Amino acid sequence: MATEKQIERRQRIEDAAYAVLKESGYKSASLLAIAQRAAVSNETLYKWYGNKQALFRSLVEANAREAKLLLERTLHEGGDLLDALAALGPVLLSLVTSDKAIVLNRAAAGDFGDTKTLGPAIAQFGRDTIAPLVCDVLQMASRSGRIICDSPADAADIYLRLLIGDLQIRRVIGVLDELSPAEIERRAGDAMTLFLRLHAPANQTQSLSPPKERPSR
Amino acid sequence: MATEKQIERRQRIEDAAYAVLKESGYKSASLLAIAQRAAVSNETLYKWYGNKQALFRSLVEANAREAKLLLERTLHEGGDLLDALAALGPVLLSLVTSDKAIVLNRAAAGDFGDTKTLGPAIAQFGRDTIAPLVCDVLQMASRSGRIICDSPADAADIYLRLLIGDLQIRRVIGVLDELSPAEIERRAGDAMTLFLRLHAPANQTQSLSPPKERPSR
DNA sequence: ACAAAATCGTACATATTTGTACGATTTTTG
DNA sequence: CAAAAATCGTACAAATATGTACGATTTTGT
Numbered sequence: 132m133a134t135e136k137q138i139e140r141r142q143r144i145e146d147a148a149y150a151v152l153k154e155s156g157y158k159s160a161s162l163l164a165i166a167q168r169a170a171v172s173n174e175t176l177y178k179w180y181g182n183k184q185a186l187f188r189s190l191v192e193a194n195a196r197e198a199k200l201l202l203e204r205t206l207h208e209g210g211d212l213l214d215a216l217a218a219l220g221p222v223l224l225s226l227v228t229s230d231k232a233i234v235l236n237r238a239a240a241g242d243f244g245d246t247k248t249l250g251p252a253i254a255q256f257g258r259d260t261i262a263p264l265v266c267d268v269l270q271m272a273s274r275s276g277r278i279i280c281d282s283p284a285d286a287a288d289i290y291l292r293l294l295i296g297d298l299q300i301r302r303v304i305g306v307l308d309e310l311s312p313a314e315i316e317r318r319a320g321d322a323m324t325l326f327l328r329l330h331a332p333a334n335q336t337q338s339l340s341p342p343k344e345r346p347s348r
Numbered sequence: 349m350a351t352e353k354q355i356e357r358r359q360r361i362e363d364a365a366y367a368v369l370k371e372s373g374y375k376s377a378s379l380l381a382i383a384q385r386a387a388v389s390n391e392t393l394y395k396w397y398g399n400k401q402a403l404f405r406s407l408v409e410a411n412a413r414e415a416k417l418l419l420e421r422t423l424h425e426g427g428d429l430l431d432a433l434a435a436l437g438p439v440l441l442s443l444v445t446s447d448k449a450i451v452l453n454r455a456a457a458g459d460f461g462d463t464k465t466l467g468p469a470i471a472q473f474g475r476d477t478i479a480p481l482v483c484d485v486l487q488m489a490s491r492s493g494r495i496i497c498d499s500p501a502d503a504a505d506i507y508l509r510l511l512i513g514d515l516q517i518r519r520v521i522g523v524l525d526e527l528s529p530a531e532i533e534r535r536a537g538d539a540m541t542l543f544l545r546l547h548a549p550a551n552q553t554q555s556l557s558p559p560k561e562r563p564s565r
Numbered sequence: 566a567c568a569a570a571a572t573c574g575t576a577c578a579t580a581t582t583t584g585t586a587c588g589a590t591t592t593t594t595g
Numbered sequence: 596c597a598a599a600a601a602t603c604g605t606a607c608a609a610a611t612a613t614g615t616a617c618g619a620t621t622t623t624g625t
Contacts, residue, residue, distance in 0.1 A: 136592080154461065156459075156461020159581095174586090174602075177585080178601090182583085237458075237460055240374075241374060247522055250523045253521055254523040257518075258518070292509050292514070293510070296505075297475075297516060300520065303453075303456075303460075303517065304467035305457075306475075325546065376612095380613085388572085389574065389575090390613095390614090391573075391615085400612095
Protein backbone atom coordinates (compact mmCIF):
# COMPACT_ATOMS: atom_id res chain seq x y z
CA MET A 132 0.00 0.00 0.00
CA ALA A 133 2.63 2.49 -0.92
CA THR A 134 0.67 5.70 -1.10
CA GLU A 135 3.28 7.39 -3.19
CA LYS A 136 3.08 6.60 -6.84
CA GLN A 137 -0.27 4.93 -6.42
CA ILE A 138 -1.99 8.13 -5.45
CA GLU A 139 -0.40 9.98 -8.30
CA ARG A 140 -1.32 7.17 -10.66
CA ARG A 141 -4.87 7.15 -9.42
CA GLN A 142 -5.06 10.87 -9.97
CA ARG A 143 -3.74 10.44 -13.50
CA ILE A 144 -6.38 7.85 -14.19
CA GLU A 145 -9.16 10.09 -12.87
CA ASP A 146 -7.95 12.98 -14.94
CA ALA A 147 -7.72 10.80 -18.01
CA ALA A 148 -11.23 9.48 -17.45
CA TYR A 149 -12.66 12.98 -17.19
CA ALA A 150 -10.71 14.13 -20.21
CA VAL A 151 -11.83 11.24 -22.38
CA LEU A 152 -15.41 11.61 -21.23
CA LYS A 153 -15.38 15.29 -21.95
CA GLU A 154 -13.85 14.95 -25.38
CA SER A 155 -15.36 11.79 -26.72
CA GLY A 156 -18.43 11.08 -24.65
CA TYR A 157 -19.45 8.01 -22.77
CA LYS A 158 -19.58 5.68 -25.74
CA SER A 159 -15.99 6.17 -26.71
CA ALA A 160 -14.77 6.15 -23.16
CA SER A 161 -13.45 2.61 -23.19
CA LEU A 162 -11.09 1.50 -20.50
CA LEU A 163 -8.50 1.15 -23.21
CA ALA A 164 -8.83 4.76 -24.25
CA ILE A 165 -8.59 5.88 -20.66
CA ALA A 166 -5.62 3.64 -19.99
CA GLN A 167 -3.71 4.98 -22.96
CA ARG A 168 -4.49 8.53 -21.98
CA ALA A 169 -3.33 7.89 -18.45
CA ALA A 170 -0.20 6.09 -19.66
CA VAL A 171 -1.23 3.03 -17.71
CA SER A 172 -1.78 -0.50 -18.89
CA ASN A 173 -5.36 -1.61 -19.29
CA GLU A 174 -4.74 -4.60 -17.09
CA THR A 175 -4.09 -2.28 -14.19
CA LEU A 176 -7.42 -0.58 -14.78
CA TYR A 177 -9.22 -3.88 -14.88
CA LYS A 178 -7.49 -5.00 -11.76
CA TRP A 179 -8.24 -1.80 -9.91
CA TYR A 180 -11.79 -1.15 -10.98
CA GLY A 181 -13.07 -4.24 -12.72
CA ASN A 182 -14.97 -2.42 -15.41
CA LYS A 183 -16.08 0.83 -16.88
CA GLN A 184 -19.07 1.48 -14.67
CA ALA A 185 -17.13 0.80 -11.49
CA LEU A 186 -14.50 3.28 -12.54
CA PHE A 187 -17.08 5.95 -13.14
CA ARG A 188 -18.84 5.12 -9.94
CA SER A 189 -15.62 5.74 -8.09
CA LEU A 190 -15.37 9.08 -9.88
CA VAL A 191 -18.86 9.96 -8.75
CA GLU A 192 -18.06 9.10 -5.17
CA ALA A 193 -14.82 11.03 -5.14
CA ASN A 194 -16.52 14.02 -6.67
CA ALA A 195 -19.37 13.83 -4.19
CA ARG A 196 -16.99 13.71 -1.25
CA GLU A 197 -15.15 16.79 -2.43
CA ALA A 198 -18.34 18.64 -3.17
CA LYS A 199 -19.99 17.87 0.11
CA LEU A 200 -16.97 19.10 1.99
CA LEU A 201 -16.93 22.31 0.03
CA LEU A 202 -20.61 22.92 0.63
CA GLU A 203 -20.46 22.29 4.33
CA ARG A 204 -17.46 24.51 4.71
CA THR A 205 -19.28 27.26 2.83
CA LEU A 206 -22.34 26.93 5.01
CA HIS A 207 -20.53 26.92 8.31
CA GLU A 208 -18.42 29.96 7.65
CA GLY A 209 -21.37 32.20 6.83
CA GLY A 210 -22.51 34.27 9.80
CA ASP A 211 -26.18 34.96 9.35
CA LEU A 212 -28.38 32.11 8.16
CA LEU A 213 -29.58 33.92 5.07
CA ASP A 214 -26.07 35.02 4.26
CA ALA A 215 -25.00 31.42 4.53
CA LEU A 216 -27.71 30.45 2.08
CA ALA A 217 -26.72 33.28 -0.21
CA ALA A 218 -23.14 32.15 -0.08
CA LEU A 219 -24.15 28.59 -0.78
CA GLY A 220 -25.91 29.50 -4.03
CA PRO A 221 -22.96 30.27 -6.24
CA VAL A 222 -20.93 27.36 -4.92
CA LEU A 223 -23.75 24.94 -5.45
CA LEU A 224 -24.57 26.26 -8.89
CA SER A 225 -20.96 26.13 -9.87
CA LEU A 226 -20.71 22.54 -8.70
CA VAL A 227 -23.74 21.13 -10.44
CA THR A 228 -22.98 22.81 -13.75
CA SER A 229 -19.26 22.06 -13.71
CA ASP A 230 -17.76 20.00 -16.48
CA LYS A 231 -17.08 17.22 -14.02
CA ALA A 232 -20.67 16.96 -12.87
CA ILE A 233 -21.95 17.18 -16.40
CA VAL A 234 -19.82 14.46 -17.90
CA LEU A 235 -20.77 12.21 -15.01
CA ASN A 236 -24.42 12.88 -15.67
CA ARG A 237 -23.88 12.10 -19.32
CA ALA A 238 -22.25 8.86 -18.28
CA ALA A 239 -25.26 8.05 -16.12
CA ALA A 240 -27.54 8.71 -19.07
CA GLY A 241 -25.40 6.39 -21.16
CA ASP A 242 -25.28 3.79 -18.46
CA PHE A 243 -29.02 3.55 -18.57
CA GLY A 244 -29.78 0.27 -20.29
CA ASP A 245 -26.50 -1.04 -18.92
CA THR A 246 -25.87 -1.37 -15.23
CA LYS A 247 -28.09 1.58 -14.26
CA THR A 248 -25.97 2.10 -11.18
CA LEU A 249 -24.49 5.45 -12.09
CA GLY A 250 -27.72 7.38 -11.91
CA PRO A 251 -28.53 6.35 -8.35
CA ALA A 252 -24.94 7.00 -7.33
CA ILE A 253 -25.20 10.54 -8.62
CA ALA A 254 -28.61 11.13 -7.13
CA GLN A 255 -27.36 10.04 -3.78
CA PHE A 256 -25.15 13.05 -3.81
CA GLY A 257 -27.44 15.34 -5.77
CA ARG A 258 -30.87 15.59 -4.31
CA ASP A 259 -30.30 13.33 -1.39
CA THR A 260 -27.38 15.25 0.02
CA ILE A 261 -27.91 18.81 -1.12
CA ALA A 262 -31.60 19.17 -0.39
CA PRO A 263 -31.31 18.20 3.30
CA LEU A 264 -28.43 20.63 3.67
CA VAL A 265 -30.50 23.48 2.32
CA CYS A 266 -33.47 22.21 4.26
CA ASP A 267 -31.60 22.45 7.55
CA VAL A 268 -30.57 26.00 6.89
CA LEU A 269 -34.10 26.97 6.01
CA GLN A 270 -35.49 25.29 9.08
CA MET A 271 -33.18 27.29 11.26
CA ALA A 272 -33.94 30.45 9.33
CA SER A 273 -37.60 29.77 9.76
CA ARG A 274 -37.29 29.25 13.49
CA SER A 275 -35.36 32.44 13.91
CA GLY A 276 -38.00 34.29 11.94
CA ARG A 277 -35.81 35.27 9.02
CA ILE A 278 -38.10 33.57 6.59
CA ILE A 279 -41.61 32.24 6.64
CA CYS A 280 -42.37 28.77 5.48
CA ASP A 281 -44.47 25.91 6.76
CA SER A 282 -42.38 23.20 5.15
CA PRO A 283 -38.62 23.66 4.98
CA ALA A 284 -38.39 20.71 2.63
CA ASP A 285 -40.76 22.31 0.15
CA ALA A 286 -39.00 25.63 0.51
CA ALA A 287 -35.66 23.99 -0.19
CA ASP A 288 -37.13 22.42 -3.28
CA ILE A 289 -38.35 25.77 -4.49
CA TYR A 290 -35.02 27.39 -3.84
CA LEU A 291 -33.23 24.72 -5.81
CA ARG A 292 -35.68 24.98 -8.66
CA LEU A 293 -35.13 28.72 -8.84
CA LEU A 294 -31.39 28.33 -8.58
CA ILE A 295 -30.68 25.43 -10.88
CA GLY A 296 -33.74 24.95 -13.02
CA ASP A 297 -32.93 23.16 -16.25
CA LEU A 298 -29.31 24.21 -16.46
CA GLN A 299 -28.07 20.68 -15.94
CA ILE A 300 -30.08 19.01 -18.65
CA ARG A 301 -29.15 21.74 -21.08
CA ARG A 302 -25.51 21.27 -20.26
CA VAL A 303 -25.85 17.50 -20.59
CA ILE A 304 -27.30 17.57 -24.09
CA GLY A 305 -24.60 20.02 -25.09
CA VAL A 306 -26.51 23.20 -25.81
CA LEU A 307 -25.00 25.25 -23.03
CA ASP A 308 -21.40 25.98 -22.15
CA GLU A 309 -19.95 26.16 -18.70
CA LEU A 310 -21.19 29.27 -16.93
CA SER A 311 -18.85 32.12 -16.23
CA PRO A 312 -18.34 33.22 -12.63
CA ALA A 313 -20.31 36.36 -13.40
CA GLU A 314 -23.26 34.38 -14.71
CA ILE A 315 -23.10 32.15 -11.67
CA GLU A 316 -23.20 35.10 -9.33
CA ARG A 317 -26.01 36.78 -11.19
CA ARG A 318 -28.18 33.72 -11.28
CA ALA A 319 -27.57 32.86 -7.65
CA GLY A 320 -28.42 36.41 -6.69
CA ASP A 321 -31.61 36.34 -8.73
CA ALA A 322 -32.64 33.05 -7.19
CA MET A 323 -32.09 34.43 -3.72
CA THR A 324 -34.12 37.54 -4.48
CA LEU A 325 -36.99 35.53 -5.88
CA PHE A 326 -36.88 33.10 -3.02
CA LEU A 327 -37.08 35.91 -0.50
CA ARG A 328 -39.98 37.48 -2.37
CA LEU A 329 -41.78 34.21 -1.72
CA HIS A 330 -40.64 33.60 1.80
CA ALA A 331 -39.62 36.88 3.38
CA PRO A 332 -41.62 37.73 6.49
CA ALA A 333 -44.43 40.24 5.81
CA ASN A 334 -43.85 43.02 3.29
CA GLN A 335 -40.40 43.99 4.38
CA THR A 336 -38.39 44.11 1.23
CA GLN A 337 -35.30 42.28 2.34
CA SER A 338 -32.08 43.40 0.86
CA LEU A 339 -29.07 41.27 1.10
CA SER A 340 -26.72 42.17 -1.62
CA PRO A 341 -27.55 45.38 -3.47
CA PRO A 342 -30.87 44.64 -5.21
CA LYS A 343 -29.16 44.90 -8.53
CA GLU A 344 -31.68 45.41 -11.33
CA ARG A 345 -31.25 42.73 -13.86
CA PRO A 346 -30.68 44.39 -17.22
CA SER A 347 -33.64 42.64 -18.85
CA ARG A 348 -31.42 41.01 -21.42
CA MET B 349 -44.66 7.70 -52.88
CA ALA B 350 -47.37 5.32 -51.89
CA THR B 351 -48.49 6.66 -48.55
CA GLU B 352 -50.11 3.44 -47.55
CA LYS B 353 -47.77 0.85 -46.18
CA GLN B 354 -44.94 3.31 -46.03
CA ILE B 355 -46.64 5.37 -43.38
CA GLU B 356 -47.43 2.29 -41.39
CA ARG B 357 -43.91 1.06 -41.82
CA ARG B 358 -42.48 4.37 -40.76
CA GLN B 359 -44.66 4.30 -37.69
CA ARG B 360 -43.47 0.81 -36.90
CA ILE B 361 -39.87 1.97 -37.17
CA GLU B 362 -40.52 4.93 -34.89
CA ASP B 363 -42.17 2.72 -32.33
CA ALA B 364 -39.34 0.24 -32.50
CA ALA B 365 -36.76 2.97 -32.09
CA TYR B 366 -38.48 4.30 -28.99
CA ALA B 367 -38.93 0.82 -27.59
CA VAL B 368 -35.29 -0.13 -28.08
CA LEU B 369 -34.10 3.17 -26.69
CA LYS B 370 -36.28 2.80 -23.67
CA GLU B 371 -35.27 -0.75 -22.95
CA SER B 372 -31.63 -0.85 -23.87
CA GLY B 373 -30.45 2.73 -23.97
CA TYR B 374 -28.67 4.66 -26.65
CA LYS B 375 -25.58 2.50 -26.80
CA SER B 376 -27.43 -0.68 -27.68
CA ALA B 377 -29.81 1.07 -30.00
CA SER B 378 -28.12 -0.05 -33.17
CA LEU B 379 -29.93 0.25 -36.46
CA LEU B 380 -29.83 -3.51 -36.60
CA ALA B 381 -31.65 -3.87 -33.31
CA ILE B 382 -34.25 -1.35 -34.38
CA ALA B 383 -34.68 -2.99 -37.75
CA GLN B 384 -35.25 -6.39 -36.23
CA ARG B 385 -37.72 -4.99 -33.76
CA ALA B 386 -39.61 -3.22 -36.52
CA ALA B 387 -39.52 -6.32 -38.73
CA VAL B 388 -37.77 -4.34 -41.42
CA SER B 389 -34.48 -4.98 -43.14
CA ASN B 390 -31.57 -2.90 -42.01
CA GLU B 391 -30.86 -1.88 -45.57
CA THR B 392 -34.18 -0.07 -45.63
CA LEU B 393 -33.22 1.84 -42.53
CA TYR B 394 -29.92 2.82 -44.00
CA LYS B 395 -31.58 3.90 -47.21
CA TRP B 396 -34.25 5.91 -45.42
CA TYR B 397 -32.22 7.56 -42.74
CA GLY B 398 -28.56 7.01 -43.54
CA ASN B 399 -27.48 6.43 -39.97
CA LYS B 400 -28.40 6.26 -36.34
CA GLN B 401 -28.24 9.94 -35.57
CA ALA B 402 -30.35 10.91 -38.54
CA LEU B 403 -33.03 8.46 -37.48
CA PHE B 404 -33.13 9.92 -34.01
CA ARG B 405 -33.09 13.43 -35.38
CA SER B 406 -36.19 12.59 -37.36
CA LEU B 407 -37.76 11.27 -34.16
CA VAL B 408 -36.96 14.52 -32.44
CA GLU B 409 -38.50 16.53 -35.22
CA ALA B 410 -41.64 14.46 -35.38
CA ASN B 411 -42.04 14.64 -31.63
CA ALA B 412 -41.48 18.38 -31.66
CA ARG B 413 -44.12 18.90 -34.34
CA GLU B 414 -46.71 16.94 -32.40
CA ALA B 415 -45.85 18.65 -29.16
CA LYS B 416 -45.97 22.14 -30.58
CA LEU B 417 -49.36 21.50 -32.07
CA LEU B 418 -50.65 20.18 -28.79
CA LEU B 419 -49.32 23.16 -26.88
CA GLU B 420 -50.74 25.73 -29.27
CA ARG B 421 -54.10 24.06 -29.26
CA THR B 422 -54.10 24.06 -25.48
CA LEU B 423 -53.21 27.71 -25.36
CA HIS B 424 -55.79 28.87 -27.86
CA GLU B 425 -58.70 27.11 -26.34
CA GLY B 426 -58.25 28.63 -22.90
CA GLY B 427 -60.44 31.64 -22.32
CA ASP B 428 -58.69 33.87 -19.87
CA LEU B 429 -54.97 34.38 -20.28
CA LEU B 430 -54.09 33.05 -16.86
CA ASP B 431 -56.38 30.11 -17.32
CA ALA B 432 -54.62 29.39 -20.57
CA LEU B 433 -51.31 29.43 -18.77
CA ALA B 434 -52.71 27.24 -16.04
CA ALA B 435 -53.98 24.80 -18.64
CA LEU B 436 -50.64 24.82 -20.39
CA GLY B 437 -48.75 23.73 -17.29
CA PRO B 438 -49.84 20.13 -17.03
CA VAL B 439 -49.59 19.56 -20.76
CA LEU B 440 -46.12 20.98 -20.89
CA LEU B 441 -44.96 19.12 -17.84
CA SER B 442 -46.37 15.92 -19.16
CA LEU B 443 -44.61 16.42 -22.47
CA VAL B 444 -41.15 17.18 -21.17
CA THR B 445 -41.15 14.33 -18.68
CA SER B 446 -42.70 11.78 -21.00
CA ASP B 447 -40.79 8.63 -21.84
CA LYS B 448 -40.44 9.83 -25.41
CA ALA B 449 -38.84 13.11 -24.46
CA ILE B 450 -36.59 11.43 -21.94
CA VAL B 451 -35.18 8.75 -24.19
CA LEU B 452 -34.49 11.39 -26.79
CA ASN B 453 -32.64 13.44 -24.23
CA ARG B 454 -30.66 10.38 -23.27
CA ALA B 455 -29.83 9.87 -26.90
CA ALA B 456 -28.65 13.46 -27.12
CA ALA B 457 -26.45 12.92 -24.10
CA GLY B 458 -25.04 9.81 -25.76
CA ASP B 459 -24.60 11.57 -29.05
CA PHE B 460 -22.31 14.05 -27.39
CA GLY B 461 -18.83 13.20 -28.61
CA ASP B 462 -20.38 11.87 -31.78
CA THR B 463 -22.30 14.10 -34.15
CA LYS B 464 -23.52 16.47 -31.43
CA THR B 465 -26.53 17.27 -33.57
CA LEU B 466 -29.19 15.75 -31.38
CA GLY B 467 -28.82 18.17 -28.54
CA PRO B 468 -29.37 21.27 -30.66
CA ALA B 469 -32.27 19.58 -32.40
CA ILE B 470 -33.94 18.99 -29.07
CA ALA B 471 -33.17 22.45 -27.76
CA GLN B 472 -34.70 23.97 -30.83
CA PHE B 473 -37.97 22.57 -29.66
CA GLY B 474 -37.35 22.83 -25.96
CA ARG B 475 -36.34 26.26 -24.86
CA ASP B 476 -36.47 27.87 -28.22
CA THR B 477 -40.08 26.98 -28.90
CA ILE B 478 -41.68 26.70 -25.50
CA ALA B 479 -40.24 29.78 -23.87
CA PRO B 480 -41.49 32.21 -26.55
CA LEU B 481 -44.90 30.63 -26.34
CA VAL B 482 -45.09 31.20 -22.61
CA CYS B 483 -43.50 34.57 -23.08
CA ASP B 484 -46.25 35.69 -25.44
CA VAL B 485 -48.96 34.67 -23.03
CA LEU B 486 -47.25 36.50 -20.20
CA GLN B 487 -46.78 39.60 -22.28
CA MET B 488 -50.49 39.71 -23.03
CA ALA B 489 -51.32 38.96 -19.43
CA SER B 490 -49.03 41.76 -18.37
CA ARG B 491 -50.63 44.26 -20.77
CA SER B 492 -54.08 43.36 -19.58
CA GLY B 493 -52.96 43.83 -16.00
CA ARG B 494 -53.47 40.27 -14.89
CA ILE B 495 -49.89 39.99 -13.83
CA ILE B 496 -47.06 42.36 -13.16
CA CYS B 497 -43.69 41.90 -14.71
CA ASP B 498 -41.20 44.10 -16.42
CA SER B 499 -39.71 41.39 -18.58
CA PRO B 500 -42.01 38.69 -19.95
CA ALA B 501 -39.00 36.69 -21.03
CA ASP B 502 -37.62 36.60 -17.51
CA ALA B 503 -41.04 35.82 -16.11
CA ALA B 504 -41.42 32.94 -18.56
CA ASP B 505 -38.07 31.63 -17.47
CA ILE B 506 -39.12 31.75 -13.85
CA TYR B 507 -42.38 30.02 -14.56
CA LEU B 508 -40.59 27.23 -16.38
CA ARG B 509 -38.08 26.86 -13.61
CA LEU B 510 -40.85 26.52 -11.07
CA LEU B 511 -42.76 24.11 -13.25
CA ILE B 512 -40.07 21.83 -14.56
CA GLY B 513 -37.04 22.36 -12.39
CA ASP B 514 -34.73 19.38 -12.47
CA LEU B 515 -37.34 16.78 -13.31
CA GLN B 516 -35.85 16.13 -16.73
CA ILE B 517 -32.31 15.46 -15.63
CA ARG B 518 -33.53 13.19 -12.88
CA ARG B 519 -35.61 11.27 -15.36
CA VAL B 520 -32.68 11.08 -17.77
CA ILE B 521 -30.27 9.54 -15.28
CA GLY B 522 -32.97 7.09 -14.31
CA VAL B 523 -33.75 8.01 -10.73
CA LEU B 524 -37.32 9.11 -11.35
CA ASP B 525 -40.21 7.30 -12.96
CA GLU B 526 -42.76 8.83 -15.24
CA LEU B 527 -45.06 11.12 -13.28
CA SER B 528 -48.65 10.15 -12.64
CA PRO B 529 -51.39 12.48 -13.88
CA ALA B 530 -52.11 13.42 -10.29
CA GLU B 531 -48.50 14.39 -9.67
CA ILE B 532 -48.49 16.37 -12.89
CA GLU B 533 -51.56 18.30 -11.87
CA ARG B 534 -50.31 18.95 -8.40
CA ARG B 535 -46.95 20.22 -9.52
CA ALA B 536 -48.42 22.39 -12.25
CA GLY B 537 -50.86 23.86 -9.73
CA ASP B 538 -48.08 24.55 -7.26
CA ALA B 539 -45.97 26.20 -9.93
CA MET B 540 -48.87 28.43 -10.93
CA THR B 541 -49.55 29.41 -7.33
CA LEU B 542 -45.93 30.27 -6.72
CA PHE B 543 -45.68 32.16 -9.97
CA LEU B 544 -48.69 34.26 -9.08
CA ARG B 545 -47.29 34.95 -5.65
CA LEU B 546 -44.36 36.50 -7.48
CA HIS B 547 -46.24 38.26 -10.23
CA ALA B 548 -49.80 38.87 -9.12
CA PRO B 549 -50.77 42.53 -9.10
CA ALA B 550 -50.67 44.12 -5.63
CA ASN B 551 -51.71 42.05 -2.62
CA GLN B 552 -54.78 40.51 -4.14
CA THR B 553 -54.48 36.86 -3.41
CA GLN B 554 -55.42 35.43 -6.77
CA SER B 555 -57.27 32.22 -6.78
CA LEU B 556 -57.53 30.22 -9.89
CA SER B 557 -58.14 26.67 -9.03
CA PRO B 558 -59.07 25.98 -5.42
CA PRO B 559 -55.97 26.99 -3.45
CA LYS B 560 -55.46 23.40 -2.42
CA GLU B 561 -53.16 23.15 0.55
CA ARG B 562 -50.31 20.93 -0.27
CA PRO B 563 -50.17 18.22 2.35
CA SER B 564 -46.58 18.92 3.33
CA ARG B 565 -45.49 15.50 2.10
C1' DA C 566 -50.59 -7.46 -66.77
C1' DC C 567 -45.96 -5.86 -67.04
C1' DA C 568 -42.01 -3.16 -66.18
C1' DA C 569 -39.77 -0.47 -62.54
C1' DA C 570 -38.86 0.41 -58.00
C1' DA C 571 -38.68 -0.87 -53.24
C1' DT C 572 -37.77 -4.20 -49.84
C1' DC C 573 -36.13 -8.49 -47.96
C1' DG C 574 -32.84 -11.79 -46.21
C1' DT C 575 -28.53 -12.80 -45.84
C1' DA C 576 -23.91 -12.40 -46.10
C1' DC C 577 -19.73 -9.91 -45.60
C1' DA C 578 -15.69 -6.72 -44.46
C1' DT C 579 -14.07 -3.64 -41.09
C1' DA C 580 -13.55 -1.64 -36.82
C1' DT C 581 -14.22 -1.41 -31.93
C1' DT C 582 -14.87 -2.97 -27.27
C1' DT C 583 -14.46 -6.06 -23.55
C1' DG C 584 -11.94 -8.94 -20.77
C1' DT C 585 -8.17 -12.19 -20.16
C1' DA C 586 -3.40 -14.16 -20.52
C1' DC C 587 1.51 -14.16 -20.04
C1' DG C 588 6.29 -13.25 -20.01
C1' DA C 589 9.26 -9.22 -19.02
C1' DT C 590 10.23 -5.35 -16.17
C1' DT C 591 9.82 -2.27 -12.43
C1' DT C 592 8.75 -1.23 -7.69
C1' DT C 593 8.04 -2.38 -3.02
C1' DT C 594 8.99 -5.00 1.05
C1' DG C 595 11.52 -7.84 4.36
C1' DC D 596 20.28 -7.33 -1.55
C1' DA D 597 16.79 -10.74 -2.58
C1' DA D 598 12.10 -12.30 -2.76
C1' DA D 599 7.46 -10.89 -3.71
C1' DA D 600 4.16 -8.06 -5.63
C1' DA D 601 2.63 -4.78 -9.00
C1' DT D 602 2.72 -3.09 -13.53
C1' DC D 603 3.83 -3.04 -18.37
C1' DG D 604 3.38 -4.18 -23.25
C1' DT D 605 1.49 -6.94 -26.20
C1' DA D 606 -1.27 -10.28 -27.86
C1' DC D 607 -5.53 -12.63 -28.25
C1' DA D 608 -10.53 -14.41 -28.32
C1' DA D 609 -15.29 -13.33 -28.40
C1' DA D 610 -18.92 -10.18 -29.15
C1' DT D 611 -21.00 -6.36 -31.28
C1' DA D 612 -21.81 -2.24 -34.46
C1' DT D 613 -21.43 -0.14 -38.86
C1' DG D 614 -22.21 0.17 -43.43
C1' DT D 615 -22.30 -2.17 -48.03
C1' DA D 616 -23.48 -5.76 -51.59
C1' DC D 617 -26.52 -8.70 -54.16
C1' DG D 618 -29.82 -11.85 -55.85
C1' DA D 619 -34.67 -12.97 -54.78
C1' DT D 620 -39.20 -11.31 -53.83
C1' DT D 621 -42.80 -8.16 -53.19
C1' DT D 622 -45.13 -3.90 -54.16
C1' DT D 623 -46.28 -0.06 -57.03
C1' DG D 624 -47.28 2.75 -61.23
C1' DT D 625 -48.99 2.73 -65.92
